[in-house]
Amino acid sequence: MHFRLVAKVLSLLSGIVSLSMIWPLAWSLYDGSGDVKPFLFSIMMGGVLSGGLYLVGRKADYEDLGVKDGFVVVSLSWIIASVVGALPYYLHGAVPTFADAFFEAMSGFTTTGASVISDIEANPRGILFWRDLTHWLGGMGIIVLSLAILPFIGVGGMQLYKAEVPGPIPEKMTPRIQQTALYLWGVYVLLSGAETLLLMFGGMNLFEALTHTFGTMATGGFSPLNKSVGQYNSAYFDWVITLFMFLAGANFALHYRFIMGRFSAFHRDEEFRFYTGVVLFCTVTVAGVLLLHGTYDTVADALRFGAFQVVSIITTTGYVTADYELWPSYTQFLLLLLMFVGACAGSTGGGIKNLRLMVLARHVKAELSSILHPRAIVQVKVGGKVAGKDIIASVTSFFILYMALFTAGTLFMAALGLDILTSLSSVAATLGNIGPGLGGVGPMRNYADIPQTGKWVLSLLMLMGRLELYTVVVLFVPETWRR
Template sequence: MKKQIVLRVLSFISLIVSLSMIFPLIWAAVDGSPDLIAFILALGSGLLISGVLFLLSRVRRKDYEKLGLREAFAVVTFSWLIASTVGALPYVLSDFIPSYTDAFFESVSGFTTTGATILADIEAVPRALLFWRALTHWLGGMGIIVLGLAVMPFLGVGGMELYKAEVPGPTPEKITPRIQQTAVFLWGIYVALTLIQTVLLMSGGMDFFDAITHSFSSMATGGFSPKNASIGHYRSSYIEWVTAFFMFISSMNFSLHYLVLTGHFRKALRDEELRGYVKMVLLSALLIACFLVLDGFGDFFSSLWQALYHVLSVVTSTGFFTTDYAQWPPVTQFILLLLTAVGACAGSTAGGIKVVRVLIMGRQIRAEVTSLLHPSAVIQTRFNKKVISRKALSSITAFFMLYIGVTVCCTLVVTAFDHPKLDILTSLSAVLASLSNVGPGLGAVGPVENFSWLPAGVKWICSLCMLAGRLELFAMALLFLPSAWNR
């Protein structure tokens, strides 16, 4: 592995994260907040880390072209680690979250767009820190590496390896011929949609601060809100509709946005993953609504909207809420737990296994069952009119097994802490919510609860699950192979 290249790229990632602190620093200055000093110190510390990494690496411009898959996976994994480490500094230095374990948890939750929090009273937190929380969501949503590719053209050919290693989904593809153009386009769409949502939320009565922070969170499908009651604080159907719409479009594959903008609207609508995703959302919402009506939670139409909003919130891995769905009937909570694992579309800001993998796995199972009836038949698994290769099918199967294995092992370890609140539902949902980057879970980590009471060891496990989920498991697992470090 070419460690010099890895260190050099990490220095630029640290620089990007550090310079991003200028925005909350300005907010702290405008508010006259004492957190101004904390952000100045955090900014300086981040720049120092960036400088040290830069000096430790000796890289020529042409060396970036030698960046291979090993280096790409290492860069992506360590980029998220260093971003989370640097991102935790404002929390610690402000003394608002004095424990580094808690600060790191909050930072990882932000950058991985998970939205789990250790803050019990969010509205008591200074606005500069709340802005930083939301900004970490926004930076992590589209991807730190994708942002780096947009502003670091010198990565050249090696940038494609970084793009493949970070973008979620079984087969990430370039949208435009050049990888830098793809990165610039993705971030351009991301910024434009964020601004549009901010304006729409302000039109619904939100002030600028609430509008921009909620826009950051929903575009990144993260879920951090400056209000304790999340979207439920506003009691506004308009705000619920706006956030639901942007949660949905953010959970679509961003290549479909490109098709729509280039006039290929029908082609985008023919996408099998999008169709499967919409069907899953509507069917789940309808089922939950029926159970809510049967249990006396309201009339059908109000129950349907509540169900649809929270299905979207969970399946997109956002985590906004308008009511405590942990109080809903057990069967509805089970449906939400399944949706937590499935997630939304590949190539989006959402977490989870991804709909495309579930659909392909379902078709492969059907093909295997059919082959039992017709042993001599050659049955191919297709998706979007393309034959899925054996290698891709093997990769998807391995991902499912790894996802299940990590979930079971981490849940087992969490329950072993023997905390009175860590029942099996709370333990499982905490791990799943972290691994799928959803945030709120069920039980004692439900939507109106928080993660502050968890033992320190469990917080570190959840933090690692958040990172593993955001990196889709393989990138982090690869670093545990000795062969990945050999030349």
């Protein structure tokens, strides 16, 4: 471990987060609202922290960045980002305690969308813009952003990239990590611009179009409105946001290839076909059940609300247009299962990921074939390529660890006095970076009533889910901190 080098990299990342507050500060100045001072103080405090870290590590060399350093930098960068990001909420008084402010900031940066703010619209636009901007920055990743704009990180950049990019196999689209990061951010910005324009075309003002775009493309789910997207009661907005949530849940490398003229990229990708099939199947069955039970009177409405909620949950966005706790039990249980499924590898979404579930399913099938045909050589293939034993072992251990953390988290929340449904769904929704769950954290409620200890634990689960578990878990291994 190179502690001075870690401090030096963290200084750059905390500086980026602090400087990004200039954008919500601009809204505050434009509105003349009461959140100007909180943002100014937050920027200064973040700057002091960044400067202090830089002084500690100013003599360190970026080329010394190793695997252990990469894991530590990535995990601590999100924690520091959340500490700095919490300052505007706390200094303005949008939340009563720093634990609440940290929870809101961590939820934003990890694109979870779980909130402790009850009356969202009572807050000034600067605070609300910052709330959604944390989504957008965290969606493609603070580290990936740093790699895109800080080329002097150089050789060690790959360690950071591997530690942060979601999925069992981080995809390097170009030989240079900085170029890969720039391409990813380019696609991200392009899709964000397209959604913003479409929302404004439908009647949203610039502020609401931007904030909802931030929440969509990052698969975060924060909305500046108390009733989320459902407050518009607009089929046009629902379908536009559904489309872009679906796109945000796909591997961004596929978007890049498509834009570059490889129009068969989506069709040829096995994970994307699987992801599309799951979405279509769940949408059709949910819509059918909603019609059968008379929840909605027309096929158009059943498809509209069913598709929106299915896509919102599987991509781990967490936007809502209806109180799905009033829907039939089948739909509620299906949505709960989709919280575990998650989006595609290489997307901004959370969850276990479709690719891992594909590998697990084919591994089980291969094992059954081996039992029936002991002498046969059965291989697990994904995308026409054989998945090596290391990939299968990695996916299997990830699944086991994910379920172990889910179980432990649920037991802990239940021990705090929460009912079993709230305990179970709050852990599933935070570990999967979804946001709304069921019971006490349902779509028409929030996390304000969760005990303070529970909020810290759920904040940790958000971070673990966003960084694919191991990046955070290794921090608790003593060997990580040895030189």
